[in-house]
Amino acid sequence: TGDVLNADGDKIAATIAVELQAKTLLFLIETAGFLTHFPDENSLVSKITHTDIEEYLHQAQGRMKKKLLMSKKAVAHGVENVIIADGRVTNPITKALQGGGTYVHA
Numbered sequence: 001t002g003d004v005l006n007a008d009g010d011k012i013a014a015t016i017a018v019e020l021q022a023k024t025l026l027f028l029i030e031t032a033g034f035l036t037h038f039p040d041e042n043s044l045v046s047k048i049t050h051t052d053i054e055e056y057l058h059q060a061q062g063r064m065k066k067k068l069l070m071s072k073k074a075v076a077h078g079v080e081n082v083i084i085a086d087g088r089v090t091n092p093i094t095k096a097l098q099g100g101g102t103y104v105h106a
Contacts, residue, residue: 045102084101
């Protein structure tokens, strides 16, 4: 009908993961994971507890802030791990599940 709809994919994914009682939620993005000094991929943070996310928010650029907040929410509501990983690589899901990117956990 020509109506515009703006959906927040990060919030939708986190909500679905919580409702399905998923063990892992995976966000594939256009960088290596959460970078404290974007775009320097050497500043990748490989692990963050969901309670420490607030300490990193001031370093988050663009939509990364929303991904961190939704990761915190998902883990706080039962998702074991949220992985924020590079979707640009070959076999991104496999690489993320093998430890690539940033893991947010309890």
